Amino acid sequence: MRVSLSYLERPVTEDERGVAKFLEKLISAIRGRDFDTLSDLYIFRLSTGEYTKPEKNKFIENIRNFSPRTKELCFEDIIIRTVTKETAKVFFVRYLEILGNLLPQTSQRVMYLCKRAGLWYILYNPPEDSN
Secondary structure: OEEEEEEOOOOOOHHHHHHHHHHHHHHHHHHOOOHHHHHHOEEEEOOOOOEEOOOOOHHHHHHHHHOOOEEEEEEEEEEEEEOOOOEEEEEEEEEEEEOOOOOOEEEEEEEEEEEEOOEEEEEOOOOOOOO
16 A cells, blocks of 8 residues: 655645654554554543543544555645644645446545644544634
């Protein structure tokens, strides 16, 4: 499976470069089918304001199910926007080609990240007002 990243805007600030390093770690885990590392990259916000690891993760389950048939997964035209020192949004176009499908799937996506103890995580359940 070919997995790649390409930026529309290069990361400039320290936080943007930290998010870019996080994205490299995400891509490396997907490429290596390292589902343990992949699940460690997600965090779930509880209603109390506390954070925990999600019990179930649909994204990881989809990767696990489709990875044997996935020919290519690209995150293209990436733009990183830090909202606060602890939150960021990553805008990108996802290109997914699965063997047996007539056409590849292309869709615009937004990934919400939060920083806890100096480490970036994908926020599994972004707040309703995060748009």
